[in-house]
Amino acid sequence: MQYSLAAFYEPRGVMRILQFIFAIVAFATTANYTNNVHSICIDGQTRTIEYPYSFEFQICNSTTISADLSSDAQFFVATGVLSMMYCIFIIAVYAIIDELYRTKSEFPLADFFLTTILAIFWLAGSSAWSNGTTALKTVTNPDKLSQQCKNCTYTVESFSKLNISLLIGFLNFFLWASGLWFLYKETIWFQGRQAKQQNVGAGTSTMGQQNV
Structure with a gap:
């Protein structure tokens, strides 16, 4: 079996590698995040909050x-996993059957449409998880918890890792959306228009020569 790395010297191949890396970072930072809520008083306790962020405790x-933020978190993580799997698949296509990819119009079109769907998923998933993260911060706000038990002091660990996951999520949307241009250039829509423009240009040039 022969492999070709030609596609990875082009923007579409480079974009796939970036999308693969950042998809892993996005869902890993979300699924592996834990936070501890501490209460400082006579009956002080520590409770751990972790993925999928559906919990109820005293x-x-x-x-x-x-709180039940599982749907937002799982949608975001599922988008990352699906994106990673698709990147593995399409990278294999680029490496193994890139010549067939270029000659069969169905391959670029399918690649374009699937990438569009995943770009929409990233926008929807990142927006949903942004709402979920805000709700998680509100539920665990030490000031709000102190109102329920004025004899206790509460501390919550940093949410920086979740903030990073959100930034990476929206970055993924940008990567998948911007990558559509390079995929569009491989489709029959773009190539057909280019061929039409070349034919028009050639016809204009021929007419000019005849007039001369």
């Missing part, structure tokens, strides 16, 4: 913390 015996 802390300090009189304070209940609950």
Whole structure:
């Protein structure tokens, strides 16, 4: 079996590698994040919040913390996993059957449409998870928790890792959306228009020569 790296010297191949890397970073930072809520008082406790962020527990015996953000988190993570799997598949296509990819119009069109769907998923998933992250910060806000138990002091660890996952999520949307241009150039739509323009240009040149 012969392999070709020609596609990876082009923007479409480079974009696939970047999309693969950042898809892994996005879902890994979300799925592997944990946070601890500490209560400082006589009945002080520590509770851990982790993926998929669906929880309900009591802390300090009189304070209940609950939230169900699993749908937002799982949608975001699923988008990352699907994107990673698609990148593996299409990278293999570029490496193994790139000549067939270029000669069969169905391949670029399918690649274009699937990439469009995943770009939409990244926008929707990042927006949903942004809403979920905001809700998680609100539920675990130490000031809000202190209102339920005035004899306790609460501390919550940093949300920086989740903030990074959100930034990477929107970066993924940008990567997948901007990559559509390079895929569009491989489709029969773009190539047909280019051929038409060349034919028009050649016809104009021929007429000019005849007039001379």
